[in-house]
Amino acid sequence: MLEQFKTWLEKSAHTVVPKSKLGEAIHYTLRQWPKLIRYLDDGQLSIDNNRAERAIKPFVIGRKNWLFSFTTSGAESSAILYSLIETARANGLTPFDYVMHCLNELAQPQRDIDSLLPWNVSL
Numbered sequence: 001m002l003e004q005f006k007t008w009l010e011k012s013a014h015t016v017v018p019k020s021k022l023g024e025a026i027h028y029t030l031r032q033w034p035k036l037i038r039y040l041d042d043g044q045l046s047i048d049n050n051r052a053e054r055a056i057k058p059f060v061i062g063r064k065n066w067l068f069s070f071t072t073s074g075a076e077s078s079a080i081l082y083s084l085i086e087t088a089r090a091n092g093l094t095p096f097d098y099v100m101h102c103l104n105e106l107a108q109p110q111r112d113i114d115s116l117l118p119w120n121v122s123l
Helices: 002-013 021-031 050-068 072-090 095-106
Strands: none
């Protein structure tokens, strides 16, 4: 199917106006062809980058949300909370449960902070 697609691209590249949206897409695809078919060389490679896109999505959303931090201390507080939430997720914890656990434990006198790190907590 990919070979048929490439044949169509090469044929269409000569008949479509290069500056049109379709022409730009065809020429872009042909320039990127080796990268497009790279996954065929190694069965461990994914056909798409959805996993990577999902991994960075929170940062992209966060970047837009951080525009609404009107003070340095507000931005710093947001960054700290965001780091806690993402670290909890990375360690298999439900962020809400983890934050509630931390708040409850921090209310106790002389609490060991290291025991509250996400990799030391099991909920």
